[in-house]
Every structure is written in C-alpha cells, then in structure tokens.
Amino acid sequence: MTVAARACAICGKPQTDKFKPFCSARCADVDLNRWLKGSYVVPGKPLGEDDEAESAPDESAI
Numbered sequence: 398m399t400v401a402a403r404a405c406a407i408c409g410k411p412q413t414d415k416f417k418p419f420c421s422a423r424c425a426d427v428d429l430n431r432w433l434k435g436s437y438v439v440p441g442k443p444l445g446e447d448d449e450a451e452s453a454p455d456e457s458a459i
C-alpha cells in the first residue's frame with residue numbers, strides 16, 4: 398500500500414516529493430503559468446465593458 402504515487406497533474410507521471418504535486422520543476426512551472434494567465438484574464442474583462450455597452454444603446458433609443 399501507499400506505493401503508487403499520485404500522477405502529476407500536468408503530464409501524468411508519478412509525482413516526486415520535491416515537486417509535489419508535480420513530477421518536476423518544469424511541470425510545476427507550466428501549472429503556475431496557466432494559473433497566472435487565468436487570473437489575469439478574469440479581472441480584466443468584467444463589468445466595465447458591459448456597463449458601457451448597455452447605457453449606449455439606451456440613450457440613442459430614447
């Protein structure tokens with residue numbers, strides 16, 4: 398029991414203690430980059446654009 402290491406989330410190879418939950422520094426880096434990109438995209442888009450788009454056609458309609 399407890400022999401099988403969990404699989405690396407990036408490439409599926411067994412994780413290593415040093416780079417848990419990944420198998421290597423490279424996979425850890427890949428995951429970090431994905432995470433950073435994802436968190437940059439989310440706060441960039443919201444409300445501001447939607448707000449303007451909604452008030453613009455409303456004024457010209459009336």
Ligand SMILES: [Zn+2]
Nearest residue numbers: 405408420424
């Ligand atoms: Zn890996």
